[in-house]
Amino acid sequence: MRIFFLLILMWLAVPNEGAAQRITSSNFKMLQRIDDSLQTYGDRMLDDTFATERLRADSMFTRLLVRAMRVPYSFYFSFDSMQMAPVLYPEDSSFRIITWHIPMNDDNYRQRGVIQYNTPDGSIKFTPLFDVSDYSEQPQDSIRNNQNWIGAVYYKLLQHEVNQQKVYTLLGYDENNDRTTRKWIDILRFDEDGQPQFGGDFFFFNNDSIFPRGSKRYVLEYKKEGRARINYDEVDSLIVIDNLVSESNEPEKKYTLVPGGDYEALKWDKGGWQYIDKLFMNNRGDGNEPKPMLILKDDGSFDDEALDKQTEKNLKSAEEKEKAKAAPTTPKKTTPAKPTAPAKRSR
Template identity: 50%
Template sequence: MNTEDGSLKLFPLIDRSILIQNQQDTITNNYWWMGAIYYKVLMQEVNQNKIYTLLGYDEHNRNSTRKVIEILTFNREGQPIFGSPLFVFSNDSIKKPVQARFFLEYKKNINASIKYDDELAMIIYDHLISESNEEKKFETYVPDGDYEAFKWINGKWLHIEKPFDFKLEDGQAPIIKPVTDSKIPVKKPVKKGN
């Protein structure tokens, strides 16, 4: 962590996720860290307090992989706090309790994404389904081509079930006109003799 005087302050991160039972709800410190490789950091400010949202990757176990959305704040003493009840599902068709962090757990060797979209100002992630209808076995979960999202609203990450809710009619093209690169000249084929 950078400090006001420019010096660097380091905190050891001890992965104890295997010992934590309610991982979505538990608020921890650096000695009880969930363990992840973070690939994106977002910063929001609420009442002059900085809240960092971390997007991360976790190998988890031999059967499943996880992506995580983690909240990082610092207490008055400058110590890191992981997790905060900021993931809200109040607009969902099936209500869920507020969570301190969000996990996307899926089958090993499958790609599932969690990305921040600057243009939409949302965290977009793959909607997952069990390929064998075993809802309690996350090692069977795979993306189904649909998406879900979180949007930062009033100091919380509000879950959005269908960020892309447009529907196409049968036979309707998904784009209005062809996508071309106008910088590349298009040559028409030359017909050879009859």
């Protein structure tokens, strides 16, 4: 962790370059080589058997990403090979946000992130994100900056405007620990100095909702094998959320929560996300879309048979995961990919 913070200090110390041409041929080839190596170290960061090797790979990954972002106009390089770290752009392409995670010991995860800005002259500008979610007892309760970010790996970015200020919504996930996973809906804005602010009063729920009053971001925490979803429906412009039920009728225990087959939703209206407590999904496509198992009956009571099947499925999945962990493995000795220059598109 100390290495990561030192690297970020080096990152921030980089002076802005003067006006330059867009990515030169030599810089483009260098970025391609870095991109390939980022994929190699990213895979090792996620999959290596030993925590020390994962941390070493994370350190190299960070160094390479820092090096890439020091290249003028590197914002226009797409990093196509970096599959483990999604690169998201808003509609206005004013910035991009890159996030990833590293498995720590005892099934604990730490998120990393950076926002890179689209500067007209190609000068260097970016903001590192420091994950403090492990040390936050109430991660929903406050607006935060890059120094106390509630970390997540983001997979969707939406853009709106409120009172002539751009408001971005981020959907992300956090593997959290060995018992639960979290899905997040967070808000991103930039203050007068251009610094990122996460969270805000943009969630409007019913008075009887379990959503804590005054929350600045939305979290869905559920059983590790539960596979709950938060997705954006492009057709109806809705954030669709799985409604959760407890397998043991103990909803306060997050590790018992699994999808119940019903859906909730959030719809952007009147300057914020308005809550819809019951969403009726229309059938689309060719009719072959997977359908969730309904754990609740029409009257709201539990369907014991469906609940037992879902529980059995979750237990089987957990057992298979434990067997895979216990199986002896021979760590593969890997080295960074040799520099190559495959054809890539640039943004």
